Amino acid sequence: MMCTTSYDGSDFHGFSRQPRLRTVQGEIERVLSVVFDCPIETIAASRTDAGVHARAQVFHFTLPHQRVAVEKLPYICSRQLPDDIVLEKAVVVDDGFDARRSVLWKTYRYTIALGPIQDVFIRRYALYEHQMLDVDAMQAAALHLMGEHDFTSFCTARAQQVSKVRTVHRIHFAYDHQARRLHIDITGNGFLHNMVRIIVGTLLNVGRGKLKSIDVLHILESRDRRTAGQTAPARGLTLWHIEYPCINLLLDDA
Amino acid sequence: MMCTTSYDGSDFHGFSRQPRLRTVQGEIERVLSVVFDCPIETIAASRTDAGVHARAQVFHFTLPHQRVAVEKLPYICSRQLPDDIVLEKAVVVDDGFDARRSVLWKTYRYTIALGPIQDVFIRRYALYEHQMLDVDAMQAAALHLMGEHDFTSFCTARAQQVSKVRTVHRIHFAYDHQARRLHIDITGNGFLHNMVRIIVGTLLNVGRGKLKSIDVLHILESRDRRTAGQTAPARGLTLWHIEYPCINLLLDDA
Known part of the structure; x- marks a missing residue:
């Protein structure tokens, strides 16, 4: 899965997950893990610092099963995410896609x-x-x-x-x-x-x-x-x- | 004095001062009282509710003395106000002006x-x-x-x-x-x-x-x-x- 997300970075300790700190990746992985009912790890294009915003961050993760309608993922996740993160888009991509390494x-x-x-x-x-x-x-x-x-x-x-x-x-x-x-x-x-x-x-x-x-x-x-x-x-x-x-x-x- | 102020109402319990609550008027009067070194009370055009914003709220107060350069008041006050309130303008008006009653x-x-x-x-x-x-x-x-x-x-x-x-x-x-x-x-x-x-x-x-x-x-x-x-x-x-x-x-x- 490839997803785009926008967030207001003001109240986060940056994008990358860190133990016991509020991070964008931490929030997204928490919600995805609930939605898919199994642990989800994401790889993002950019590890933005504390206070930096994103209009279009991109990340990918491996779809663990087919039991969730992926076209509804933005709506399902955005309802459960805090109001300073929005999941904008989610699309199925081939396994070769890597949100970090494939960047042009x-x-x-x-x-x-x-x-x-x-x-x-x-x-x-x-x-x-x-x-x-x-x-x-x-x-x-x-x-x-x-x-x-x-x-x-x-x-x-x-x-x-x-x-x-x-x-x-x-x-x-x-x-x-x-x-x-x-x-x-x-x-x-x-x-x-x-x-x-x-x-x-x-x-x-x-x-x-x-x-x-x-x-x-x-x-x-x-x-x-x-x-x-x-x-x-x-x-x-x-x-x-x-x-x-x-x-x-x-x-x-x- | 007649002043205009803009504020992000998100984190205030409304405009009107209230004991022990964070209000826009409370913050403005606190700063004005420090600047003029005496208690200042303001009368505003509109008592906006909690969460309501203002691009151009207007208030007046009685100038207690001439020891502060009023043309610098916006700069002096905005530096001391929290970052969700800005004092935009300050002008001397005649005593007949009332920010609430004079509204057209x-x-x-x-x-x-x-x-x-x-x-x-x-x-x-x-x-x-x-x-x-x-x-x-x-x-x-x-x-x-x-x-x-x-x-x-x-x-x-x-x-x-x-x-x-x-x-x-x-x-x-x-x-x-x-x-x-x-x-x-x-x-x-x-x-x-x-x-x-x-x-x-x-x-x-x-x-x-x-x-x-x-x-x-x-x-x-x-x-x-x-x-x-x-x-x-x-x-x-x-x-x-x-x-x-x-x-x-x-x-x-x-």
């Missing part, structure tokens, strides 16, 4: 609310920035990060991965004038721990005029986490989209 | 999220309705409620007000196709307790095909709360706008 690329969206006064209704889903940002300079800086690079500077120092080389396909800026929100969508073949949030924290320093666009190239080349900006707060980050080969056709039919 | 009209917005699967990111700010609604029938029903009427049928039975006569100036429906959200904006010179939520609950019964549009006229004429629909949940309701004579000019300059 992922997109994360970081949202920044601009203006003199905070908007109380999106405070859980955006970083509030009271000064105007130089978005042109941020876009120029982002160009240096596109393509295949060693992203050691943009990765939490305690990260376990051996290779820090990743490919960033696209960094797209969209400014909603009416709502005064800046969305930064970052698409890549994979992300190191805190990579998107450190990229955003560094681009924010460019937008605030503390760094020049070219400085971001030097930060990248230094391969030293200490040269980059602060890790932007989790609440502004949403796992937005995950692309798989072919599978999206199946999803659209669901 | 108020607009409340009720938001309904439609679709097969709930949107996790607006669950605190909308009623979720999984079946499609007959919005044309709801609009036809709403026409019967426009104008001056005795709204006893649309008022909680325990309400204290002697006169149940109010004037509804406008009931406006806006459907956002992309986001699949229906907004119902109700404007009137005043509202009885739970009046907007009972109107919405009754219109929902029309939208679901349980009532005909003309039934709403009979419910209005019956002057009996038991004939109307259920009180719609608080979370979908937002105090949207309050109109005063002239004062809005001052606000726009703030």
